[in-house]
Amino acid sequence: MNKKELIDTVFHDTDITKKEIDLVLTKVLETIMDRVSNGEKVQLVGFGSFSCVKxxxxxxxxxxxxxxxxxxxxxxxxxxxxxxxKVNIS
Known part of the structure; x- marks a missing residue:
């Protein structure tokens, strides 16, 4: 799945416009990248965490x-x- 397909999926499951979804998704990804590049850990409970390992x-x-x-x-x-x-990983 690419970004466009993700936006389409969210669009069909919500009442939000594709433009708004793209804006929010882009900002979320930029924020994660900015924080991790600054050495911070980004944790999305239940989903996972992103970090920078030396x-x-x-x-x-x-x-x-x-x-x-x-x-x-x-x-x-x-x-x-x-x-x-969700993906059956032990």
Missing amino acids: RKLSIVSNIATHSHRAYNPCIKFSAGKFFKE
Whole structure:
């Protein structure tokens, strides 16, 4: 499912316009990204939490371009209890 399909689904289940849904969804996603990028944990009870995990810096090589760069992945999502139950994850 992509963003447009999500907006369409919410639109058909509510009395809210697609434009309003898109605005709210965009703002929610921007807020989550802003907070996590600032090192905060965003927790949506029952759904899950987003956080930034500090990991050891590693150097990544691109064989095609012969370039190297530092890579420090830090985004983490942990599914909440309700989410896990909904998709039957133990």
